[in-house]
Amino acid sequence: MKEYRTISKIAGPLVFVEKTEPIAYGELVNIILADGTTKRGQVLDTSDELVVVQIFETTAGIGRDSGVRFTGETIKMPVGREMLGRILSGGGKPIDGGPDIVPEKRLDINGAAINPYARGMPADFIQTGISTIDGTNTLVRGQKLPIFSGAGLPHNNVALQIARQAKVPGSTEKFAVVFAAMGITKEEANYFMQDFERTGALERAVVFLNLADDPAVERIITPRLALTTAEYLAFELGMHVLVILTDMTNYCEALRQIGAAREEVPGRRGYPGYMYTDLANLYERAGMIKGQKGSVTQIPILTMPGDDITHPIADLTGYITEGQIVVNRDLHRKGIYPPINVLPSLSRLMNLGIGKGKTREDHKKVSDQMYAGYAEGNDLRGLVAIVGKDALSERDRLLLEFADLFESRFVRQGYDEDRSIEDTLNLAWDLLATLPVEQLTRIDRELINKYHPKFRTGAKKE
Amino acid sequence: MEVTTKHAKEQKQGVLKRIAGPVVTAVNLDAHMYDVVKVGKEELMGEVIKIQGESVIIQVYEDTSGIRPGEPVSNTGLSLAVELGPGLLTSIYDGIQRPLSVLVDKMGNFIERGVTAPGLSHDKKWTFKPLVKSGDKVEPGAILGEVQETNIVHKVMLPPNVKPGTVKTIKSGDYTIDEIICVLEDGREYPMIQRWPVRVPRPVKEKMNPTIPLITGQRILDGLFPIAKGGTAAIPGPFGSGKTVTQQQLAKWSDAEIVVYIGCGERGNEMTEVLTEFPHLEDPKSGKPLMERTVLIANTSNMPVAAREASVYTGITIAEYFRDMGYDVSLMADSTSRWAEAMREISSRLEEMPGEEGYPAYLAARLSEFYERAGLVKTLNGARGSVSVIGAVSPPGGDFSEPVTQNTLRIVKVFWALDAKLSQRRHFPAINWLNSYSLYLEALHDYYDKEVSPEWNTIRSWAMEILQKEAELQEIVQLVGSDALPESEQVTIEVARMIREIFLQQNAYDAVDTFCDMKKQYAMMKAIKTYAELSYSAQLVGVSPAQINAVKAKNELAQIKFIKDYTPELAKIMKQMDDEFNTLRSAA
Numbered sequence A: 001m002k003e004y005r006t007i008s009k010i011a012g013p014l015v016f017v018e019k020t021e022p023i024a025y026g027e028l029v030n031i032i033l034a035d036g037t038t039k040r041g042q043v044l045d046t047s048d049e050l051v052v053v054q055i056f057e058t059t060a061g062i063g064r065d066s067g068v069r070f071t072g073e074t075i076k077m078p079v080g081r082e083m084l085g086r087i088l089s090g091g092g093k094p095i096d097g098g099p100d101i102v103p104e105k106r107l108d109i110n111g112a113a114i115n116p117y118a119r120g121m122p123a124d125f126i127q128t129g130i131s132t133i134d135g136t137n138t139l140v141r142g143q144k145l146p147i148f149s150g151a152g153l154p155h156n157n158v159a160l161q162i163a164r165q166a167k168v169p170g171s172t173e174k175f176a177v178v179f180a181a182m183g184i185t186k187e188e189a190n191y192f193m194q195d196f197e198r199t200g201a202l203e204r205a206v207v208f209l210n211l212a213d214d215p216a217v218e219r220i221i222t223p224r225l226a227l228t229t230a231e232y233l234a235f236e237l238g239m240h241v242l243v244i245l246t247d248m249t250n251y252c253e254a255l256r257q258i259g260a261a262r263e264e265v266p267g268r269r270g271y272p273g274y275m276y277t278d279l280a281n282l283y284e285r286a287g288m289i290k291g292q293k294g295s296v297t298q299i300p301i302l303t304m305p306g307d308d309i310t311h312p313i314a315d316l317t318g319y320i321t322e323g324q325i326v327v328n329r330d331l332h333r334k335g336i337y338p339p340i341n342v343l344p345s346l347s348r349l350m351n352l353g354i355g356k357g358k359t360r361e362d363h364k365k366v367s368d369q370m371y372a373g374y375a376e377g378n379d380l381r382g383l384v385a386i387v388g389k390d391a392l393s394e395r396d397r398l399l400l401e402f403a404d405l406f407e408s409r410f411v412r413q414g415y416d417e418d419r420s421i422e423d424t425l426n427l428a429w430d431l432l433a434t435l436p437v438e439q440l441t442r443i444d445r446e447l448i449n450k451y452h453p454k455f456r457t458g459a460k461k462e
Numbered sequence B: 001m002e003v004t005t006k007h008a009k010e011q012k013q014g015v016l017k018r019i020a021g022p023v024v025t026a027v028n029l030d031a032h033m034y035d036v037v038k039v040g041k042e043e044l045m046g047e048v049i050k051i052q053g054e055s056v057i058i059q060v061y062e063d064t065s066g067i068r069p070g071e072p073v074s075n076t077g078l079s080l081a082v083e084l085g086p087g088l089l090t091s092i093y094d095g096i097q098r099p100l101s102v103l104v105d106k107m108g109n110f111i112e113r114g115v116t117a118p119g120l121s122h123d124k125k126w127t128f129k130p131l132v133k134s135g136d137k138v139e140p141g142a143i144l145g146e147v148q149e150t151n152i153v154h155k156v157m158l159p160p161n162v163k164p165g166t167v168k169t170i171k172s173g174d175y176t177i178d179e180i181i182c183v184l185e186d187g188r189e190y191p192m193i194q195r196w197p198v199r200v201p202r203p204v205k206e207k208m209n210p211t212i213p214l215i216t217g218q219r220i221l222d223g224l225f226p227i228a229k230g231g232t233a234a235i236p237g238p239f240g241s242g243k244t245v246t247q248q249q250l251a252k253w254s255d256a257e258i259v260v261y262i263g264c265g266e267r268g269n270e271m272t273e274v275l276t277e278f279p280h281l282e283d284p285k286s287g288k289p290l291m292e293r294t295v296l297i298a299n300t301s302n303m304p305v306a307a308r309e310a311s312v313y314t315g316i317t318i319a320e321y322f323r324d325m326g327y328d329v330s331l332m333a334d335s336t337s338r339w340a341e342a343m344r345e346i347s348s349r350l351e352e353m354p355g356e357e358g359y360p361a362y363l364a365a366r367l368s369e370f371y372e373r374a375g376l377v378k379t380l381n382g383a384r385g386s387v388s389v390i391g392a393v394s395p396p397g398g399d400f401s402e403p404v405t406q407n408t409l410r411i412v413k414v415f416w417a418l419d420a421k422l423s424q425r426r427h428f429p430a431i432n433w434l435n436s437y438s439l440y441l442e443a444l445h446d447y448y449d450k451e452v453s454p455e456w457n458t459i460r461s462w463a464m465e466i467l468q469k470e471a472e473l474q475e476i477v478q479l480v481g482s483d484a485l486p487e488s489e490q491v492t493i494e495v496a497r498m499i500r501e502i503f504l505q506q507n508a509y510d511a512v513d514t515f516c517d518m519k520k521q522y523a524m525m526k527a528i529k530t531y532a533e534l535s536y537s538a539q540l541v542g543v544s545p546a547q548i549n550a551v552k553a554k555n556e557l558a559q560i561k562f563i564k565d566y567t568p569e570l571a572k573i574m575k576q577m578d579d580e581f582n583t584l585r586s587a588a
């Protein structure tokens, strides 16, 4: 392989190379430093005169005297069954002291779009044991459902609780977990690793760690490595894979950094205009394939700068994913765990995974009614602050109490509390029963007669 | 000799000079704007989008990884065109009309590149029934015959851009789309297939003003903010507010004869949902599977952006083609913002001077050209056909002041404003009744008058007034609580609540409520108005708001929307309501 020594410029993570033979767009590049170490990069722009290479690590040590080798192929990663139980760097190298991965296959890390015609419709209810998810924002296999959080909130606990408790009732298959850390602290990473070890999840997990002090640009490839692994496990080995990506905010910062280095016209708040497409190329790698066994379910975590849901990172994510679970600071301050605010939360695939034969026939309508009640009760809190409780009508007073009950009983649960969907729905009915029956306009009579505590006593005996 | 020079010219290949993502530069290429070219050894499809001195700049519809400078580029000399003919219905295409089902057969479950596939099957035989005979004069766009494509009859037409002529022979029987079915006296021969460049609107004889509503079965749309057949509507909203669900509801239940649904830069699963659901859903009018009248275009967010840019043109051209047969076509584009972003991405790679928020300066022009292709028309063959266009808009941060929303609102006649506050409390469809509008009310007045009820237009205005009034009253309530309002206004608040919860809220996932015909819409609104009148008159004779609110029949009304044969139940409720009020009044 020919080695060039024609670097003309280095700017940020970009290296400009001149006078090369024709180089392919997207090609993997090795830069060889004077001390013999190698750094990897990828061709972003190629022409007769100039090739622009984006380096995935720091450019420290690269100089005009460094050697450049073009490998002639796009970035591929070795994958294999043995990856389960392994810990790899954000660039895909083993860092657990174990041997190199023996490749069964080498796959392009950018993946390819699943043909929409070949997609299987997600339909299997995943019970997470968390009421605010199972009851009102149900997760299904093959979904991409991010956690929107803020700095200092317990999103990691929520993600871990999901990873630990997630199961498809009636199925014995376990989830394999692919965990990709991007720019999180060592401490946070340890927290995940210890939990994986404590629960034995590590055996069926593949961990990619790009920590806060690892090169920022490496974060561009970390999720791609993780998703390539997940697709391999799912679509070649038939496993159900849960992918946790954290923290997508750090990923987006890296994207912005590269955009700036390329002197691109920046979009909103300096993030590149193509960030929607770039994120979609990650998030759309969730799903199922018709006639195949495995699935890729994604739970990306992101911390919203300033808790702002309209910030481009959260906004673009929300536009791509199939809903979002919003972790809320006010609930956290009230001491409620998990502090999930259901109002801005959403699971768009919920309807596919619930109802008769999947969860229970009353699920959808109970969920709608819970939302309506909580939303209205929550609004009244503002009014009460002004006019006082006494000025409220009876209807409003009950709604106000309902909102409190909703938070203290439905939302709040233990870190190790694993509620079945039956428990969650029955709990919901108990709370709805505090409201007058006529007010349950979202639920039809038939279901009320069957499930409302007031009427279901007969049913209970049998 | 002439042949060889022509041949030589075709042979002349350009050479790739630079590759930077989806935009590549070639030199030594004879090209015109929007010519379709084959890029690289793998012959990836691309389109010329800029010519600058020696350099020809090309957007490539597939991933360009692995392509090198020096590879060949050849010009097909054709513009980006779609194949039009029997076989379009029930298809699912990518942005450049490659059938996704064929791509699965050719390359498996993932979309690889370098595979071409024609938009229509060229092997399948269709039974062609002629409608002209030898000696007939035919104008461009004339209907030559028909094919029973699904439950829809496909009219086979003379292309729009040809000279008139006289039919010499016309076939009858089973033919592929390439076989000649019509020969004219002057020797011109026509098969069933025609090709049309997607960026050029298909010509019509005349554009007319719409007067008939597109009935969607969605109460807030038909009832408050209707769109006309041949009209344009925009549905902007933040993520998760209900753009896609609304568009899908329109695709399912609107009384268009043909539906073209474009998933432009959105989710793969949403397209799969349509694909799995539609074949099992029945058209309320014909009772036939909805899929049979549907063409899907799916260029999801992770498919190439250049093909995303093309997808809306592919869609609207197919829609116009069915319009030319005399059909009412409705086209949904979800989301036009992703299309605009594709334009922005390509434009920035061209290093064009960016306009507002980085969008190209021609954004507004492209948007209005697109919506202008909607309309109620007299086709070249004299039929009435229409294309209604409903575009979703996805404003960053849900802020409607951004360029795509603003430029769209300048063009479209109907604005359905989605509101995150409503969707968060699960008020669906989350369309804000105060901000939304329809400029077709006037034009559709007569239709509602005749076809629904002479009372309808008045009832509609009444409901809007109550909702307006409620908004004003709510401001006071926020400060002093509802008990402080005068009694008649307390009644108004309750009536407004009923309009919102009973009439406006509609559950797309409820088997019955998902579609509500005009007759039922009228009955429901009328019932609420009756309640309002009874309440106001009771209040005047001294019945308290608390007593009025306790009327039981009112709560029963909410159940009506879930009942299919609602008439007997509704009559019962109204009777009970009347009785309850009588009791109240006589006690007062």
Ligand SMILES: Nc1ncnc2c1ncn2[C@@H]1O[C@H](COP(=O)(O)OP(=O)(O)OP(=O)(O)O)[C@@H](O)[C@H]1O
Pocket (backbone or CB within 6 Å): A318, A319, A320, A346, A347, A348, A349, B237, B238, B239, B240, B241, B242, B243, B244, B245, B246, B266, B394, B423, B428, B429, B430, B506, B507, B508, B509
């Ligand atoms: N008419 C409706 N009836 C019941 N539920 C609805 C209705 N409209 C929207 N929803 C609910 O809202 C969710 C989000 O709607 P939808 O997917 O249409 O949002 P969107 O505006 O298209 O978002 P995005 O911009 O992210 O694509 C749906 O999954 C559904 O749960």
Ligand SMILES: [Mg+2]
Pocket (backbone or CB within 6 Å): B243, B244, B245, B266, B334
């Ligand atoms: Mg949508």
